[in-house]
Amino acid sequence: MKRIYVVGTADTKGEELAYLADAIATTGATVARVDVGTRGAVVPVDVEAREVASWHPDGTSAVLVTNDRGTAVTAMGIAFARFIASRHDVAGVVGIGGGGGTSIVTAGMRTLALGVPKLMVSTLASGDTAPYVDVSDIVMMPSITDMAGLNRISRVVLHNAAQAVAGMAARAARIDEGKPSIGLTMFGVTTPCVTAIAETLRDDYDCMVFHATGTGGRTMEKLADSGLLAGVIDITTTEVCDMHFGGVLPATPDRFGAIARTRLPYVGSVGALDMVNFWAPSTIPEKYSSRLFYEHNPNVTLMRTTSEECRRIGEWIGEKLSQCEGPVRFLTPERGVSALDIEGGAFWDPEADAALFQAIERTIRPTATRRVERLPLHINDPAFAEAAVRAFREVLG
Structure with missing residues (x-):
């Protein structure tokens, strides 16, 4: 069964991650909640950060056993990219994040084939998105407010993101149909x-x-x-x-x-x-x-x-x-x-x-x-x- 992967740092963006996943689930889509944080999740998830981190070439410790946030974010991005590329049940991926979360999630999105729905709700979406999108088909959606707890604006943005990714996943067109x-x-x-x-x-x-x-x-x-x-x-x-x-x-x-x-x-x-x-x-x-x-x-x-x-x-x-x-x-x-x-x-x-x-x-x-x-x-x-x-x-x- 195909699933929409909902990805974020469940240690700092747990409330938003849960809200987004629940909003997608109400559309009838199957959801997988993935934590890419470097500290403990504050909401239930389907894939823990430790499992994602285990996909790093140098193992879990290369991601989670470090006091340097920049190093941890870079390492988690490498791990998540390898993790998501290994999945065979991806109907779509939606991520939420600030600077670190956006870097981690889009690193994984860029490994996926063109045509797979990819939506990133980010505080960075109204700036230079080239480092995150590169030559992929990632859609960047501005979060408007920072992700520091739900509010009347963030609920609307996350609801719209849920409807968007569910719609894209439900109606995903095959990119390899027709003439070669x-x-x-x-x-x-x-x-x-x-x-x-x-x-x-x-x-x-x-x-x-x-x-x-x-x-x-x-x-x-x-x-x-x-x-x-x-x-x-x-x-x-x-x-x-x-x-x-x-x-x-x-x-x-x-x-x-x-x-x-x-x-x-x-x-x-x-x-x-x-x-x-x-x-x-x-x-x-x-x-x-x-x-x-x-x-x-x-x-x-x-x-x-x-x-x-x-x-x-x-x-x-x-x-x-x-x-x-x-x-x-x-x-x-x-x-x-x-x-x-x-x-x-x-x-x-x-x-x-x-x-x-x-x-x-x-x-x-x-x-x-x-x-x-x-x-x-x-x-x-x-x-x-x-x-x-x-x-x-x-x-x-």
Whole structure:
């Protein structure tokens, strides 16, 4: 039987935790009350903090035997993430918390597959929620008042949270229904290419396009790790530039990691590897003051990558793709990698592009299923999109 997990620190938020759980139960949903506090619970719970703490890699003592609150909160977050990921009866998760509780509960929520209802009632929900939500589908609900005992406001907020999570759990749609899904990466400067690919494949696939803004690539790879993609057409790998050279839309070092772990059919390219992204000109590091820039808009400034930077980028990508044992095709467009990198364009630099292509070809380890292909085309040429579609159909077998 599926259950809605109601999670909070039952030592400091016990009254609120009990009220929320009871409100969910009145909807007919089955509830599991989980304590993630580091002191004794003040209300009855179904899963005690000690049980959750036992899931820490270093055991219960790493969580509960410490006088440092920060250490305990971090450790409990690790333990709860492992605990909730091990459950096979999760209909949804709702958490309550201030700073510590929000950190603990959302650490676990982020391990769950997309589509599983996740609602966090938090005192931090009206601020910067990025560290808590990351690339997951967590819904953050402001608690309005602090959680220091029930009051006329908190009762309304918790009642609404109960109705919301119960409704989501009762009507949770399957994210893997219908046509098989594929992930595609796009930037403004690769839009013609990716749009053409998606239009060609849309009759056969649910084409999910991700904006290559750092979170976009990570979200796509989370879907891959969750088993929700049938393949990837990764035309726009620009996030790697920002990761290496201090841009504001970076990948993480795990970029391409999901492709290696899942062995998904993969077609990639060098889209927008000619640029590093910064905000307004005043935000650009002084060390780059003499570089070539392009004002994309008043808030976004692009910096052209040099030949040496392109070499480093190419080697890094080649090494990462060499770890992918599934079918891989990597296409390099010799006449430019973005709308700006075209003959007569602001970032046209054949020498830098050549350094990029050569580094990828020199570094990637070719096999019968892993190949790099050069094409005498611009990345936004319709013929390049057609080549990418052919390559994708080929890697799918």
